Amino acid sequence: MLNSFRNIFNSRKSWTIPYVIFAAIFVVLPLFLIVLYAFMDDAGRFTFGNFTKFFLHPEAVNTFVYSIGVAIVTTVLCIIFGYPAAYILTRMKMKYADTIVMLFILPMWVNILIRTLATVALFDFVSIPLGEEALIFGMVYNFIPFMIYPIYNTLKKLDSSYIEAAEDLGATPFQIFYKVIVPLSMPGVVSGILMVFMPTISTFAISELLTMNNIKLFGTTIQENINNSLWNYGAALSLIMLFLIGATTLFASDDKDNDEGGGLW
Amino acid sequence: MVKKILAHGYLWLLLLLLYSPIIIIMIYSFTEAKVLGNWSGFSTKLYTSLFATGTHHSLANALINTITIGIIAATVSTLLGTITAIGAYSLRPGSRKVFSFVNNIPILNGDIIIGISLFLLFVSWGISQGYITVVLAHITFCTPYVVLSVLPRLKQMNPNIYEAALDLGATPMQALRKVIVPEILPGMISGFILAFTLSIDDFAVTVFTIGNEGLETLSTYIYSDARKGGLTPELRPLSTIIFIAVLVLLIIINRRAGKKKEA
Numbered sequence: 001m002l003n004s005f006r007n008i009f010n011s012r013k014s015w016t017i018p019y020v021i022f023a024a025i026f027v028v029l030p031l032f033l034i035v036l037y038a039f040m041d042d043a044g045r046f047t048f049g050n051f052t053k054f055f056l057h058p059e060a061v062n063t064f065v066y067s068i069g070v071a072i073v074t075t076v077l078c079i080i081f082g083y084p085a086a087y088i089l090t091r092m093k094m095k096y097a098d099t100i101v102m103l104f105i106l107p108m109w110v111n112i113l114i115r116t117l118a119t120v121a122l123f124d125f126v127s128i129p130l131g132e133e134a135l136i137f138g139m140v141y142n143f144i145p146f147m148i149y150p151i152y153n154t155l156k157k158l159d160s161s162y163i164e165a166a167e168d169l170g171a172t173p174f175q176i177f178y179k180v181i182v183p184l185s186m187p188g189v190v191s192g193i194l195m196v197f198m199p200t201i202s203t204f205a206i207s208e209l210l211t212m213n214n215i216k217l218f219g220t221t222i223q224e225n226i227n228n229s230l231w232n233y234g235a236a237l238s239l240i241m242l243f244l245i246g247a248t249t250l251f252a253s254d255d256k257d258n259d260e261g262g263g264l265w
Numbered sequence: 266m267v268k269k270i271l272a273h274g275y276l277w278l279l280l281l282l283l284y285s286p287i288i289i290i291m292i293y294s295f296t297e298a299k300v301l302g303n304w305s306g307f308s309t310k311l312y313t314s315l316f317a318t319g320t321h322h323s324l325a326n327a328l329i330n331t332i333t334i335g336i337i338a339a340t341v342s343t344l345l346g347t348i349t350a351i352g353a354y355s356l357r358p359g360s361r362k363v364f365s366f367v368n369n370i371p372i373l374n375g376d377i378i379i380g381i382s383l384f385l386l387f388v389s390w391g392i393s394q395g396y397i398t399v400v401l402a403h404i405t406f407c408t409p410y411v412v413l414s415v416l417p418r419l420k421q422m423n424p425n426i427y428e429a430a431l432d433l434g435a436t437p438m439q440a441l442r443k444v445i446v447p448e449i450l451p452g453m454i455s456g457f458i459l460a461f462t463l464s465i466d467d468f469a470v471t472v473f474t475i476g477n478e479g480l481e482t483l484s485t486y487i488y489s490d491a492r493k494g495g496l497t498p499e500l501r502p503l504s505t506i507i508f509i510a511v512l513v514l515l516i517i518i519n520r521r522a523g524k525k526k527e528a
Contacts (some may be wrong), residue, residue: 015352202375
């Protein structure tokens with residue numbers, strides 16, 4: 001008895017057991033609850049009603065589509081502004097570059113809501129109206145570090161002999177960039193997309209604060225329904241978002257088989 | 266040369282944009298005006314009233330809650346995540362794939378999904394929400410990040426030194442404590458820092474698991490404040506202090522890391 005206990009303890013595989021149990025209760029089971037609640041009405045009977053309610057409700061569908069649009073625009077802008085920054089960083093001396101990378105991450109230690117409110121104050125200051133532009137600018141501002149860091153990490157590890165080979169074979173600097181550097185840095189871009197697109201699509205408080213409640217994103221719709229005790233409808237909306245997140249992940253993992261892509265840390 | 270100046274200029278411009286809201290908070294922490302953006306003369310009154318006992322009881326409570334929740338969640342998830350990573354490292358490739366899939370769920374799921382799913386869990390079990398549910402929720406989304414920061418360290422480690430320790434007569438526990446832990450310690454530390462950061466910055470998960478017994482963290486406090494129309498002015502000096510503290514801490518860590526590299 002004692003011996004078999006010791007065997008279990010010595011086999012380090014079993015060390016995953018506490019977390020597997022924890023994750024089963026707090027990660028997997030709650031997701032099943034979302035599915036369960038989504039297909040239930042108030043009285044606990046099976047129904048598709050929550051989904052038909054969503055699709056028959058143009059305002060909710062519009063918010064959903066609009067949120068996807070905002071998330072796509074934010075992600076694209078983060079790539080446009082973040083990629084050059086990451087590229088410039090890799091051309092610098094390591095020590096200097098690491099300091100600047102840290103400077104990019106540092107603002108994340110200031111509470112996200114305070115930063116957002118300060119952004120609002122900034123917009124007031126230079127009299128930018130609190131509308132769509134403010135929303136997108138605020139989102140890009142909040143999430144661009146998540147784009148720069150993974151791209152920087154992949155570019156840093158890029159084997160320079162590829163670039164030299166391309167040079168030897170007569171490629172122009174422009175060709176080297178488009179045909180060698182960009183394709184090889186794709187894993188970083190993909191993790192950047194995941195890290196920007198996912199939080200943007202599910203954000204709620206930020207959009208409220210940035211636009212003074214003028215623009216509603218899908219996250220806010222979900223939160224309002226949960227707050228108003230419409231749990232089943234809220235769960236159905238969450239499930240729809242969950243599908244979107246799942247689809248994005250699958251799409252991204254398609255061409256990202258290595259987990260060396262470089263997350264934020 | 267021109268290219269270099271342009272490139273560096275671009276980076277500094279981006280940084281300036283990124284920091285301008287924080288700079289605004291810092292500047293306006295030295296004036297008394299209620300509304301952020303109004304300047305009513307230089308004053309350090311907000312700083313003194315932040316530290317004067319009793320004036321901002323609820324803000325102080327929210328701050329204490331945020332920090333204690335952060336420390337508990339980060340400590341538990343660092344221990345749990347480290348044990349799990351050591352276990353996951355010795356899994357067979359097949360089971361490791363399943364494991365990393367489960368581990369990735371909380372990372373890829375939006376905060377709001379984690380928040381709502383846990384909310385439904387607590388509600389359907391009839392657990393009243395408060396401090397403990399928030400801590401559990403934070404452990405849930407922090408642990409996977411700790412696992413991810415410890416695992417690479419294990420992969421880099423030479424597996425033979427563990428075997429060597431056993432051959433030299435160390436018990437598995439001793440080998441773990443004296444061989445494996447020192448090797449993965451940097452991963453554990455960065456996992457802890459990351460977990461603490463995620464915890465104190467979290468809003469979306471907290472708001473769904475905090476219940477309505479009047480418990481507040483900094484994030485929920487700011488949110489309800491902002492919804493009421495104005496930000497408590499004392500939040501400006503508080504954010505300034507937090508930011509400076511983190512800045513100083515990072516500089517110290519960086520210096521020490523730099524020295525180690527040189528040595």
